[in-house]
Amino acid sequence: MGDADHLEDFGREERPPCQLYLISPPAFDPQAHAAALGEALSGGEVAAYQLRLKGVDDAAVLTAAAVLLPICRQADVAFILNDRADLAKAAGADGLHLGQTDGSLADARRLLGAEAQIGVTCHDSRHLAMEAGEGGANYVAFGAFFPTSTKTVEHMAEPEILRWWTALSPIPCVAIGGITAENCAPLVRAGADFLAVSAAVWAAADGPAAAVRRFAEAMRTA
Known part of the structure; x- marks a missing residue:
């Protein structure tokens, strides 16, 4: 995986x-999004990129991965695929993000x-986080912390869960x-190690590079 193992580096x-x-937009043209991704990664502030495509066939996921993964590699950014361990392997992804209904962490690790x-x-579950940590996850994801239009929100979390976990x-x-x-x-x-963002970058009126710079400044001054 070269130097694109930023997620692992945080286990210190x-x-x-x-x-x-x-996180990718929910739907996009791969070639058009490739240009936006290149802009977003140009400042060196991004550690990882997750390809998250719902409701499309496997071939569409692999086509998008073939276009976008080299851009992440060039920028030394970890390329993560959502949901499917088999597609992550086929795409040559650096990793996988599993939802609670996306299969076994142990099976994904074996593959x-x-x-x-x-x-x-x-x-927003401490129990699920403990299970994931004990099962060998490289990171745990908590949320949603705020309302979002990217996906239907069924669970809301408070910042306290981040304090608990990092301690x-x-x-x-x-x-x-x-x-x-x-x-x-x-x-x-x-204590968040990473902020997962989608619309705030891809839908920014002044473009993804400017949006990433705003995040970088906000994180530095928080």
Whole structure:
């Protein structure tokens, strides 16, 4: 995986500063999105990118991955695939993000190997986070922290769960759900290792590079 194992780097005693974890738009043209992704990654502030495509066939996912993964590799950014361990392996992804209904962490680890970066959605649940950590997850994801139009929100989380987790475990935590440069400071202060963002970057009126810079500044000054 080269140097694109930023997610693993956070499993150390001293946590580095918070970084961005970009999530793809829910639907897009791969070639058009490739240009936006290149812009977003140009400043070096992004640690990981997750390809999250719902309701499309496997071939569409692999086509998008073939276009976007080289851009992440060039920028030294971890390329994570959502949901499907088999597609993550076929695409040559750096890792996989599993929701609670996306299959077994143990099965995914067996398929993808010890070097794969595997994260698990834990909603607002301490129990799920403990299970994921004990099961060998490389990171846990909490949220949603704010309302979001990217997906239907069934679980809302409070910053306190980030404080609890970072005091308990060296495994990185990702905050997700409606996060913007304007509202992210409490999550950074609570200990989030990564902020997972989508619309706040891709839908920014002044473009993804400017949006990423705003996040970088907000994280530095939180």
